[in-house]
Amino acid sequence: MSESCGLESWLRLTLAAGVGLETQRALLTAFGLPEAVFASGRSAIATRFGPRVAEALFDDALEPAIAAGLEWADKPGNRLLSLADPDYPPQMLQSADPPTLLYLKGRAELLARDSLAIVGSRDATAQGIANAEAFAETLSRSGLAIVSGLALGIDAAAHRGGLRGDGGTIALIGTGADRIYPARNAELAREIAERGVVVSEFPLGTPPLRANFPRRNRLIAGLARGTLVVEAALQSGSLITARLAGELGRDVFAIPGSIHSPLSKGCHQLIREGAKLVESAQDIAEEIGWAKNLEPAAASGPAGSADEERLLATMGFDPVDADTLCERSKLTPDALFAMLLALELAGRVARLPGGRFARLP
Structure with a gap:
């Protein structure tokens, strides 16, 4: 069967209304690859999964979205990556609810690299942004890919630092791969698509819905071998990412801050719960066995008066x-x-x- 036909089946499986990840995996377990799912016929699917699932999978209204997905994947730099693809990142398979289909824009090979997630507040301080960029640049120069979520503040700073090193950067987003959110990061998103990779599990055209960002966070935690929280308030989505990483057995790191700053309280809470306190990229590299890859620290600039x-x-x-x-x-x-x-x-x-x-x- 041709690649386009195979992708068409993966798209139909993932675009069917009301057929979530758990049901998609159950269908694959029951029948095999998506081509086999659909070859089994409407009646066999209805018998095992109910008529609603069968009707959704064979809905003719899916055709335009399937055609749009195939057209998007055919453009230079774009790719659809299914669970059955040998290039599907194995570490993501260990995450909670691994996506059945990923939409990639950029350098797909970065997903196979060792990586570190760097996350934090959208309303970051100047110090937090400087820390995120510096940590990301140092670790990227050592060969680690930097993973984050393309949000304002710490995420954007981490991506900028990651782009300055050989490790590159991976942006996991909460919209369709053809949407840029937030708009203020449009230029950064274009640069990541050219020199890093933008990744989404959501169908093309998906807007920035609130419920999608916690789902995006599980992929950030699942893709990286560890997660660094730079700044975070107590009710921050970054803490969700860190805790998901901990549940997967991945390393969690946090930078301490002022006892007076609300953006330090989340980091301090993580440290109390067992996250590793770090003050430099060297601390992280030593913890994950990566220190031999770090460049020597640059000498400080000239002192002022x-x-x-x-x-x-x-x-x-x-x-x-x-x-x-x-x-x-x-x-x-x-x-x-x-x-x-x-x-x-x-x-x-x-x-x-x-x-x-x-x-x-």
Whole structure:
């Protein structure tokens, strides 16, 4: 049977309304590959799975969606990957509810690489974004693929860092592979499709439905050999990803933060529950037996003036407003802002919303 005919059967199986993953796997167990499922006939399926399932599988209304899927898969860089495909990532088979069919856009070979998931808050701090990028870049340069969910904040930072290394990056998304969400990450998504890979289990055209993102999180946890949470509030989806990773026996890592920051509380909770506290990419590499692949740490950049170094020490590592900095440093506002501007241009301080500033590593 031709490849297109085989894909047509996989598409029909996964596009049938109300036929979920559990029923799809039961059908495959009962009859074999999708071609055999449909060759068995409507009556045999109805006898074993009920008339509703049989009607859904043989619904003629599926034809346009099947044709659209085949047309999409025929475009350069696109691919449909079924459970029976030898390139289906074995680690994902161990995840909860492995998808019957994956839609890939980009470098499919990245799915076979060892990988680390990096996740965290959409409303990340400047420090959190810098940490995510730095960890991702260092680990990607060592050959690990960086897995995340293409959300704003930590996810996007992790993808950017991953693209700067040989390991590349894998974006698991909660929409159809032909949709970009959020729109602010459109350019990043295009870059990942060119140099990394975008992966979805959802049919083409699927919009960003709230229920789809927790499902996406199980695939992030299932694909990677470990998950790093950079920043997360207590009610964060990143904690779901971390706990799913733990349930699969994968490593869970968390970066600690300020006791005053709501975005540190989720990480601190994970650490209390057994996640490994990490302060550097080296900590992760040593834990997973990857340290030999790490490049030597780059030397620090040139130090600033003595006054700038004193100001940085005064700032600490929590976001702080200008009035508080004036009071702590005893500098005049003009002198303080001149120094902050120099430090910002040097990449050592970030300006945050609300007139606050944060020290960067």
